[in-house]
Amino acid sequence: MHEEKTNTLLIKTPEGIIFSMLLAGPLTRFLAWGIDLACIFVVSSILGILLGIFGLISLDFSRALTVLAYFFISISYSIVTEWYWRGQTIGKRLLRLRVMDVQGLRLQFSQIMIRNLMRFVDSLPAFYFIGGAACLISKRAQRLGDFAANTIVIRNPKIVEPALNQLLAGKYNSLREYPHLCARLRQNVTPKEAGIALQSLLRRNELEPLARVELFEKITSHFRSIVEFPDEATYGITDEQYIRNLVDILFNS
Amino acid sequence: MIINLQKFIEAEKDYWTELEVILDKIENEPEHKMAAEQVKQFHYLFQRTSADLAKIATFSSEPEIFRYLESLTARAYGNIHEIREKPYRLFPLKWFFYTFPQTFRRHIRAFYLSLAITFVGFVFGGIAISFDPMAKEIVLPFRHLQGSPSERVANEEKVLDDRIKGVKMTGATWYMTHNTKVSIFVMASGITWGIGTIILLFYNGVILGAVALDYILAGQSKFLLAWLSPHGIIEIPAVLLAGQAGLVLANALIGWGKRTSLRMRFREISGNLVTLVLGVGIMLVWAGFIEAFISQYHEPVIPYSFKIAFGIIELILLVLFLSASGTKIKQKDA
Numbered sequence: 001m002h003e004e005k006t007n008t009l010l011i012k013t014p015e016g017i018i019f020s021m022l023l024a025g026p027l028t029r030f031l032a033w034g035i036d037l038a039c040i041f042v043v044s045s046i047l048g049i050l051l052g053i054f055g056l057i058s059l060d061f062s063r064a065l066t067v068l069a070y071f072f073i074s075i076s077y078s079i080v081t082e083w084y085w086r087g088q089t090i091g092k093r094l095l096r097l098r099v100m101d102v103q104g105l106r107l108q109f110s111q112i113m114i115r116n117l118m119r120f121v122d123s124l125p126a127f128y129f130i131g132g133a134a135c136l137i138s139k140r141a142q143r144l145g146d147f148a149a150n151t152i153v154i155r156n157p158k159i160v161e162p163a164l165n166q167l168l169a170g171k172y173n174s175l176r177e178y179p180h181l182c183a184r185l186r187q188n189v190t191p192k193e194a195g196i197a198l199q200s201l202l203r204r205n206e207l208e209p210l211a212r213v214e215l216f217e218k219i220t221s222h223f224r225s226i227v228e229f230p231d232e233a234t235y236g237i238t239d240e241q242y243i244r245n246l247v248d249i250l251f252n253s
Numbered sequence: 254m255i256i257n258l259q260k261f262i263e264a265e266k267d268y269w270t271e272l273e274v275i276l277d278k279i280e281n282e283p284e285h286k287m288a289a290e291q292v293k294q295f296h297y298l299f300q301r302t303s304a305d306l307a308k309i310a311t312f313s314s315e316p317e318i319f320r321y322l323e324s325l326t327a328r329a330y331g332n333i334h335e336i337r338e339k340p341y342r343l344f345p346l347k348w349f350f351y352t353f354p355q356t357f358r359r360h361i362r363a364f365y366l367s368l369a370i371t372f373v374g375f376v377f378g379g380i381a382i383s384f385d386p387m388a389k390e391i392v393l394p395f396r397h398l399q400g401s402p403s404e405r406v407a408n409e410e411k412v413l414d415d416r417i418k419g420v421k422m423t424g425a426t427w428y429m430t431h432n433t434k435v436s437i438f439v440m441a442s443g444i445t446w447g448i449g450t451i452i453l454l455f456y457n458g459v460i461l462g463a464v465a466l467d468y469i470l471a472g473q474s475k476f477l478l479a480w481l482s483p484h485g486i487i488e489i490p491a492v493l494l495a496g497q498a499g500l501v502l503a504n505a506l507i508g509w510g511k512r513t514s515l516r517m518r519f520r521e522i523s524g525n526l527v528t529l530v531l532g533v534g535i536m537l538v539w540a541g542f543i544e545a546f547i548s549q550y551h552e553p554v555i556p557y558s559f560k561i562a563f564g565i566i567e568l569i570l571l572v573l574f575l576s577a578s579g580t581k582i583k584q585k586d587a
Contacts (some may be wrong), residue, residue: 013303013330013334015304019303019323019326020327059419060420060421060423061422064425064426065426067426067427067430068429068430071426071429071430101331102516104327104334105334109527110524113527114527117437117530118441118444120434121438121441121442121444147444148502149519156328202317
């Protein structure tokens with residue numbers, strides 16, 4: 001069966017848990033490479049100045065060391081950094097990219113060597129044209145080096161722990177005075193609708209004040225059409241509080 | 254169905270935080286080693302978090318917690334489920350005298366193919382020069398090789414002083430870096446189903462054949478041997494080994510008669526490719542020094558007989574090394 005190209009890679013663990021990893025696209029990778037190139041240039045320049053001291057002994061020796069140092073740094077920079085930082089160079093660290101085994105396993109040294117030596121072909125004819133094209137075509141966004149080394153490059157955006165405390169309320173909920181309506185609410189609300197209510201609360205601080213009022217008004221009116229609570233239960237509470245009470249009933253039962 | 258999110262979070266939150274702290278430590282301090290108890294706890298936290306991920310994926314529509322748990326699971330997975338053998342501690346001498354020659358012999362057929370392609374190119378280059386002297390300009394891209402061999406030899410033999418004094422080291426590093434780049438390129442071109450490797454090997458053979466025949470026809474065979482053998486005896490086989498690595502890569506890509514998946518085939522050869530490339534690198538470092546310090550000097554500075562004898566000794570040692578080194582260990586293992 002034909003598999004479509006996606007920007008995620010699904011991994012199934014032996015325990016049967018499935019999780020996805022976000023694949024890095026060619027542009028992000030190109031930017032990371034640009035940063036790495038700048039790092040190589042800076043390190044080589046500094047080393048060139050330092051090795052210039054040997055010129056006092058022999059100019060030939062000093063030149064040879066500089067040529068050798070540049071060659072060694074340009075070849076080994078990615079190999080050493082990716083090995084030491086488990087799949088990351090400075091550019092990749094800054095852009096939160098990471099080289100990984102295609103099965104999500106830990107990288108082997110031979111994989112790092114091969115993917116970096118294959119750059120000689122990937123970078124042809126200029127600016128990683130072949131590698132970039134391969135990346136666009138490949139369903140796992142792999143350049144030729146990744147393909148030969150069984151590696152992928154993933155993007156690992158910083159996912160901070162959600163504001164879980166907001167969900168752990170514990171305040172008085174007037175709607176809970178009507179258990180039969182609460183039960184009907186839980187029965188009629190779909191998980192998708194419940195998710196919208198929860199997300200609106202979690203992200204409420206990201207909204208402009210007016211948009212926030214309008215959004216909660218719309219959501220409240222939708223939930224009122226599912227289950228109508230008596231006026232004394234909703235008297236004096238804002239639409240946002242109404243949704244907070246609903247989420248409390250839906251998720252904290 | 255909706256789970257009791259409050260109870261769920263209250264019960265699990267501390268485990269997620271603990272796992273995140275361990276993962277941050279592992280990622281920020283690659284050299285950090287965990288004690289057995291810590292490893293057990295890490296494994297437990299991974300299992301617990303991945304089970305939470307499964308629960309929340311099935312019973313809830315809460316995307317933020319799902320993404321958070323998914324990120325934790327993905328980060329921990331690579332560290333927990335490493336099933337392959339850990340790489341051995343590096344023993345450079347053992348690697349050089351055992352692993353490298355053994356790897357070479359393991360893929361000897363690819364080497365013979367590499368040799369055959371170069372030989373065909375050699376014959377082609379020789380024929381081209383023999384039948385059409387004008388072909389020299391096209392076949393040989395280097396200006397210093399396009400002149401008359403006899404004139405060059407006469408000029409070289411007039412030189413009595415050290416004409417490359419002060420640039421020997423620079424020359425040696427240039428030869429090393431240039432040849433290493435070419436060799437890596439020959440290996441990496443194997444990814445083009447071997448076509449790139451074959452073309453490069455053939456072209457290398459054409460240049461060699463053209464130069465050799467040009468000097469032989471001009472009656473300068475002795476000069477040719479003395480000029481090329483000290484470094485060429487190592488440099489040419491190094492390129493052939495790079496070609497061997499490229500053909501091994503191509504064979505894994507094509508996978509004739511193999512039932513294993515492409516991914517498995519690449520996994521099987523990856524260590525061998527690295528070994529061959531590193532071996533080629535070492536050979537080229539040696540060749541670079543010899544080319545700068547011996548090959549570029551001619552009679553009367555260094556006698557041709559000495560240079561040819563040096564080349565012959567290198568050849569004998571190289572053949573012995575590649576064919577016999579590391580064989581005793583293999584027999585014991587068997």
